[in-house]
Amino acid sequence: MKYIYLIFFLSFSLYASAQENNLLGQWYLHSTFFDDTESINSYEPSFNINFSSNDGTVENYKLLDGGGICNSYLGEYVIESSNSVTFINFGHTLADCHPFENSYLLFFNESIDAPMLLSYSISGLGNDESLVITDQDGDYIVYGRQALSVSENEFNKLSIRLKENPVKDELILNRNTIQGSKFNAQILSIDGKVITKNQVLENNIINVSYLNAGIYFLKFTTENNFNQILKFIKL
Numbered sequence: 001m002k003y004i005y006l007i008f009f010l011s012f013s014l015y016a017s018a019q020e021n022n023l024l025g026q027w028y029l030h031s032t033f034f035d036d037t038e039s040i041n042s043y044e045p046s047f048n049i050n051f052s053s054n055d056g057t058v059e060n061y062k063l064l065d066g067g068g069i070c071n072s073y074l075g076e077y078v079i080e081s082s083n084s085v086t087f088i089n090f091g092h093t094l095a096d097c098h099p100f101e102n103s104y105l106l107f108f109n110e111s112i113d114a115p116m117l118l119s120y121s122i123s124g125l126g127n128d129e130s131l132v133i134t135d136q137d138g139d140y141i142v143y144g145r146q147a148l149s150v151s152e153n154e155f156n157k158l159s160i161r162l163k164e165n166p167v168k169d170e171l172i173l174n175r176n177t178i179q180g181s182k183f184n185a186q187i188l189s190i191d192g193k194v195i196t197k198n199q200v201l202e203n204n205i206i207n208v209s210y211l212n213a214g215i216y217f218l219k220f221t222t223e224n225n226f227n228q229i230l231k232f233i234k235l
């Protein structure tokens with residue numbers, strides 16, 4: 001019996017460690033989606049968050065830190081499950097230099113004095129990994145393992161919007177593109193599981209009639225490292 005308990009304990013420990021390792025390391029800010037408005041990080045490519053394995057001041061919590069346009073920040077986190085994480089003791093320097101950075105920092109303000117439960121999902125592999133952190137109001141932040149390499153001007157030309165959201169049968173896209181740009185699209189579940197693999201986007205309509213009702217992510221990529229994630233609701 002003791003042997004069985006030992007195997008169970010070791011298996012559980014390895015599982016928990018594997019979940020944490022998915023989040024560990026540095027992630028670069030790609031975009032934010034607050035109050036139904038998406039903002040792409042065309043201001044500071046090195047804007048980042050770093051999840052470390054160093055122990056925090058609260059039991060079982062680890063340290064996190066990051067840097068933005070002109071501020072740095074820190075806090076503590078603990079993995080609750082394969083798709084949820086709690087932040088606490090969030091703090092940052094007080095320079096007031098850009099509205100984009102201010103709104104980003106406000107996203108985590110709830111965790112200054114109390115634990116803040118967030119959901120997260122990770123998709124892709126290696127340098128193509130994307131991390132989406134979502135709060136209980138449905139606002140979310142998108143990070144990637146690589147800093148954005150597309151210029152602000154190109155971002156203004158390369159963008160995708162949903163004409164309607166929620167949707168029932170079809171996603172209708174409004175695309176601003178650079179001539180010759182080919183978009184790949186894939187649909188992810190709220191916990192980051194791939195539902196449809198990368199497919200070349202031939203037109204501005206994507207069939208989603210086969211999906212169950214719920215919340216999903218739509219991820220777009222191009223050959224020049226453009227990366228955009230939209231959230232949609234299937235009725």
